[in-house]
Amino acid sequence: xxxxxxxxxxxxxxxxxxxxxxxxxxxxxxxxxxxxxxxxxxxxxxxxxxxxxxxxxxxxxxxxxxxxxxxxxxxxxxxxxxxxxxxxxxxxxxxxxxxxxxxxxxxxxxxxxxxxxxxxxxxxxxx
Numbered sequence: 679x680x681x682x683x684x685x686x687x688x689x690x691x692x693x694x695x696x697x698x699x700x701x702x703x704x705x706x707x708x709x710x711x712x713x714x715x716x717x718x719x720x721x722x723x724x725x726x727x728x729x730x731x732x733x734x735x736x737x738x739x740x741x742x743x744x745x746x747x748x749x750x751x752x753x754x755x756x757x758x759x760x761x762x763x764x765x766x767x768x769x770x771x772x773x774x775x776x777x778x779x780x781x782x783x784x785x786x787x788x789x790x791x792x793x794x795x796x797x798x799x800x801x802x803x804x805x
């Protein structure tokens with residue numbers, strides 16, 4: 679019997695999900711990159727970017743722990759919103775020259791995990 683990717687996801691724990699793994703990598707990259715931001719940004723952009731980044735895998739995990747598809751989708755939408763917020767903050771960091779073009783492109787590429795997240799959301803909408 680052949681299972682689709684999404685059917686397999688349903689049987690897995692969240693730590694095995696590609697979307698959660700990619701979100702975790704993104705979070706670690708944001709923590710690393712923001713260590714170079716100016717000290718006066720510790721309570722500004724640095725803190726905000728870190729909080730957004732942490733929100734993504736955290737809400738994916740929380741969504742996976744919920745009972746109904748509607749509840750799961752709610753938390754997955756929060757994770758997706760945090761990705762969009764983080765993307766905007768990366769543009770602001772680039773504008774302020776806290777990120778160089780290479781760093782910016784690497785992070786933006788990682789933020790594309792929102793495509794995986796969209797697929798996950800669409801899967802649960804069909805249940």
